[in-house]
Amino acid sequence: MTFYLKMKNEKIAKILFEIGEYLELDNIPFKPRAYQMAALSIDNLEEDIQGIYNEKGIKGVLEIQGVGKGIALKIEEYLKTGKIKYLEELKRRKTIDVKNLLKVEGLGPKRISFLNKELGITNILELKQAIKKNKLKELKGFGEKSQQNILESIAFVETSGLRYMLSEVQKDVSMILEKFKKLKEVEKIEVAGSYRRKKETIGDVDILIASSKPKKIMDEFTSFEGVSRVWGKGKTKTSLRMEKGFNIDLRVVPLGSFGSALQYFTGSKEHNVALRRLAISKGYKLNEYGLFKEGVLKAGKDEVGIYKKLGLQFIPPELRENRGEIEAGLKRKIPKLIELKDIRGDFHTHSNFAGTLISMEEIVLKAIQKGYEYIGISDHTKALKIENGLDEKELALQAKEIEKLNKKYREIRIFHGAEVNILKDGSLDIKNSALKELDFVNIGVHANFKMKKEEMTERVLKAMSNPYVTCLVHPTGRIVNKREAYDIDLEKIFEFANLRKILLEVSSSHRLDLNDYNIKKAKEKGCKFLINTDTHMLKHMDRMKYGIYQARRGWLTKKDVINTLPLNKIYGKISRSNNL
Numbered sequence: 364m365t366f367y368l369k370m371k372n373e374k375i376a377k378i379l380f381e382i383g384e385y386l387e388l389d390n391i392p393f394k395p396r397a398y399q400m401a402a403l404s405i406d407n408l409e410e411d412i413q414g415i416y417n418e419k420g421i422k423g424v425l426e427i428q429g430v431g432k433g434i435a436l437k438i439e440e441y442l443k444t445g446k447i448k449y450l451e452e453l454k455r456r457k458t459i460d461v462k463n464l465l466k467v468e469g470l471g472p473k474r475i476s477f478l479n480k481e482l483g484i485t486n487i488l489e490l491k492q493a494i495k496k497n498k499l500k501e502l503k504g505f506g507e508k509s510q511q512n513i514l515e516s517i518a519f520v521e522t523s524g525l526r527y528m529l530s531e532v533q534k535d536v537s538m539i540l541e542k543f544k545k546l547k548e549v550e551k552i553e554v555a556g557s558y559r560r561k562k563e564t565i566g567d568v569d570i571l572i573a574s575s576k577p578k579k580i581m582d583e584f585t586s587f588e589g590v591s592r593v594w595g596k597g598k599t600k601t602s603l604r605m606e607k608g609f610n611i612d613l614r615v616v617p618l619g620s621f622g623s624a625l626q627y628f629t630g631s632k633e634h635n636v637a638l639r640r641l642a643i644s645k646g647y648k649l650n651e652y653g654l655f656k657e658g659v660l661k662a663g664k665d666e667v668g669i670y671k672k673l674g675l676q677f678i679p680p681e682l683r684e685n686r687g688e689i690e691a692g693l694k695r696k697i698p699k700l701i702e703l704k705d706i707r708g709d710f711h712t713h714s715n716f717a718g719t720l721i722s723m724e725e726i727v728l729k730a731i732q733k734g735y736e737y738i739g740i741s742d743h744t745k746a747l748k749i750e751n752g753l754d755e756k757e758l759a760l761q762a763k764e765i766e767k768l769n770k771k772y773r774e775i776r777i778f779h780g781a782e783v784n785i786l787k788d789g790s791l792d793i794k795n796s797a798l799k800e801l802d803f804v805n806i807g808v809h810a811n812f813k814m815k816k817e818e819m820t821e822r823v824l825k826a827m828s829n830p831y832v833t834c835l836v837h838p839t840g841r842i843v844n845k846r847e848a849y850d851i852d853l854e855k856i857f858e859f860a861n862l863r864k865i866l867l868e869v870s871s872s873h874r875l876d877l878n879d880y881n882i883k884k885a886k887e888k889g890c891k892f893l894i895n896t897d898t899h900m901l902k903h904m905d906r907m908k909y910g911i912y913q914a915r916r917g918w919l920t921k922k923d924v925i926n927t928l929p930l931n932k933i934y935g936k937i938s939r940s941n942n943l
């Protein structure tokens with residue numbers, strides 16, 4: 364049997380998706396959707412597309428679901444020449460800075476194209492100028508309020524948009540590490556900084572290498588593919604920018620001080636300051652070269668040694684924010700943090716029963732493939748029209764489908780839930796008689812974000828008073844780099860969640876909500892959690908790790924997280940109807 368790597372699938376899917384986005388800007392009906400569907404289908408393909416083509420030619424490509432003649436020809440062109448002329452043409456024609464304009468909350472491809480046609484706007488700067496001249500509010504579908512919201516969002520993008528989400532850079536960083544590892548001069552290598560601490564966004568990537576040949580390492584580094592600009596190049600430190608936009612600081616140190624350098628450059632600065640203070644109080648001096656007593660090196664080769672000499676338990680990088688980890692380390696009370704392998708299921712996935720392109724069966728199969736013991740389907744409900752939210756009747760129909768799937772796939776338990784909307788007045792958009800029939804009920808705010816703090820708090824507390832609620836999902840409504848949290852009294856929410864045994868979500872999506880800081884606060888109030896992926900496409904089921912990172916930064920252990928429990932223990936924790 365021939366073995367193919369599916370490398371091209373992802374590339375082609377990405378290109379087709381991009382074409383779809385450009386076409387969407389042109390307001391062409393149906394075509395963008397066709398490209399996006401084909402992209403999704405290729406992204407989820409089991410076989411390698413190059414293999415299909417080699418074996419069966421264009422006929423084989425046409426057999427792929429969602430791929431028509433026009434798209435098949437473009438795929439063929441890519442496989443033969445490595446590019447698609449059509450996309451280049453579209454790119455040339457458009458000079459709109461779509462990527463950054465899309466970061467502005469309230470702007471989608473349609474509106475961007477409309478603004479371009481009406482006002483000639485091609486980038487954020489021009490958008491800002493148009494707003495200053497009050498031009499936006501006169502356009503159809505905009506108005507004063509939306510103009511104001513867009514202006515606020517621009518300010519947010521401008522101040523926070525320069526930081527990258529871990530998920531945006533992780534693949535590139537891994538590839539760079541692989542390249543370095545091939546060099547025989549590299550004795551040891553680690554990523555340090557906020558990347559190692561798994562912070563939700565990173566300012567730059569800090570790489571640390573132990574080597575006795577720094578010059579050779581630096582020369583290799585600056586000639587890597589994808590480097591766009593070198594800011595500075597020296598013997599111990601080189602800083603550069605990648606084409607993707609993010610910066611990398613590389614430091615090369617001798618093997619003997621790799622541990623102390625790693626400790627120093629992992630940070631955070633606040634943690635380091637506190638640690639150095641502790642070192643001084645014990646008669647040591649700590650810096651990136653080592654831990655010294657009266658000028659004699661006591662530790663430095665590895666990190667563990669440094670923490671040990673200072674009388675501390677090893678502190679995982681995720682906790683190094685000076686939020687109590689040093690005190691805990693001295694008392695040997697650093698918790699054993701949750702790990703990805705502890706997760707046994709996911710309670711936030713969306714199917715094509717409502718608004719996505721993936722079927723419940725596909726979700727189930729992927730869950731089985733991941734080795735999960737259970738999987739929760741939680742489609743949106745009726746108030747969320749753009750997601751085709753389900754009403755009571757449709758939920759009942761869905762229950763029957765899930766029953767069938769449960770019979771078909773005995774190796775996993777499928778739980779039927781929903782993501783119910785918290786309406787403006789705090790009521791839910793699904794009747795209790797229907798909620799009662801569900802295995803679990805997620806509730807969340809999806810509209811009317813701008814409310815006074817007290818009103819918002821009352822609204823969510825009222826929703827949490829419903830007897831059938833399992834989990835409050837994305838409790839603050841923020842979207843990383845895009846939308847700020849709404850004003851809400853989280854202390855009250857956490858107290859009530861603990862009182863009513865309502866779980867809190869740690870979302871692994873671009874929301875990362877609750878965030879690390881709030882997770883810790885909630886834990887201190889006694890709350891328990893679900894770490895969910897909020898899946899809208901199959902590959903989202905693989906992003907659980909980003910929720911785990913946040914959970915670890917929020918000091919969570921396996922015990923704090925309900926979807927680590929085995930199947931026989933979980934039902935009573937998620938189903939309220941049986942409890943009450």
Ligand code: DGT
Nearest residue numbers: 556557565566567569627628629630631632635636
């Ligand atoms: P970032 O890049 O903004 O997401 O955050 P970090 O934490 O990666 O910060 P970065 O890249 O400026 O520096 C990497 C680490 O180096 C930082 O976490 C701690 C250490 N470091 C840098 N500058 C200082 C400093 O002035 N004092 C101390 N104690 N440590 C520093």
Ligand code: CA
Nearest residue numbers: 556557567568
């Ligand atoms: Ca950094």
Ligand code: CA
Nearest residue numbers: 567568569612
């Ligand atoms: Ca840095």
